[in-house]
Amino acid sequence: xxxxxxxxxxxxxxxxxxxxxxxxxxxxxxxxxxxxxxxxxxxxxxxxxxxxxxxxxxxxxxxxxxxxxxxxxxxxxxxxxxxxxxxxxxxxxxxxxxxxxxxxxxxxxxxxxxxxxxxxxxxxxxxxxxxxxxxxxxxxxxxxxxxxxxxxxxxx
Numbered sequence: 001x002x003x004x005x006x007x008x009x010x011x012x013x014x015x016x017x018x019x020x021x022x023x024x025x026x027x028x029x030x031x032x033x034x035x036x037x038x039x040x041x042x043x044x045x046x047x048x049x050x051x052x053x054x055x056x057x058x059x060x061x062x063x064x065x066x067x068x069x070x071x072x073x074x075x076x077x078x079x080x081x082x083x084x085x086x087x088x089x090x091x092x093x094x095x096x097x098x099x100x101x102x103x104x105x106x107x108x109x110x111x112x113x114x115x116x117x118x119x120x121x122x123x124x125x126x127x128x129x130x131x132x133x134x135x136x137x138x139x140x141x142x143x144x145x146x147x148x149x150x151x152x153x154x155x156x
Contacts, residue, residue: 041107043131044078048154053090056149067092076154080106086116112136124152132156 044050050072059065082104089098101116112124124136134154141147 004032018034039106040080040082041109041112042080042107042130044107044112044134045080046156047077048134048156050074050076050088050090050152051155052151053092053129054151054153055092056151057146058149059146074099076152082106084114127151128153 051070051126053069053072055065055067057066069090069092070137072088072090074086076084076086076088080083084103084105086099086101089096091097101117101119103114103138105115106113109126109129111126114122114124116122122138124138126136128135132155135151136154137149137151139147
């Protein structure tokens with residue numbers, strides 16, 4: 001009888017360990033996929049129309065071209081779960097620059113951090129932070145001597 005019960009106890013113990021392991025694995029997946037609400041600025045939740053794009057070129061640290069599109073098309077959406085979408089186009093010097101990406105994001109009063117899924121990540125420094133208007137600037141490095149500062153104006 002002792003020999004028969006021993007494997008049964010071992011099997012039950014093994015099943016319990018597997019259940020606990022599975023529960024802990026599931027719990028860690030759920031917790032790691034959620035954004036901390038403190039990292040999300042509720043002011044941004046929703047869809048924002050891109051109403052202006054301004055570009056300032058720098059070559060060897062010196063200001064160069066300044067270009068502005070006062071009529072870009074499209075939007076940026078910030079979802080409450082920390083994800084979002086960029087889908088807008090701006091035109092500078094007759095060339096259209098479409099920006100279409102999904103992203104995850106975090107924000108505080110000073111900046112919006114955008115982790116794009118199919119492109120390089122961006123840090124937008126906030127200039128205006130209002131319920132119906134956001135202005136933020138970010139930098140794109142072209143090469144060792146040239147970069148651009150872009151300023152986006154978003155409105156609800």
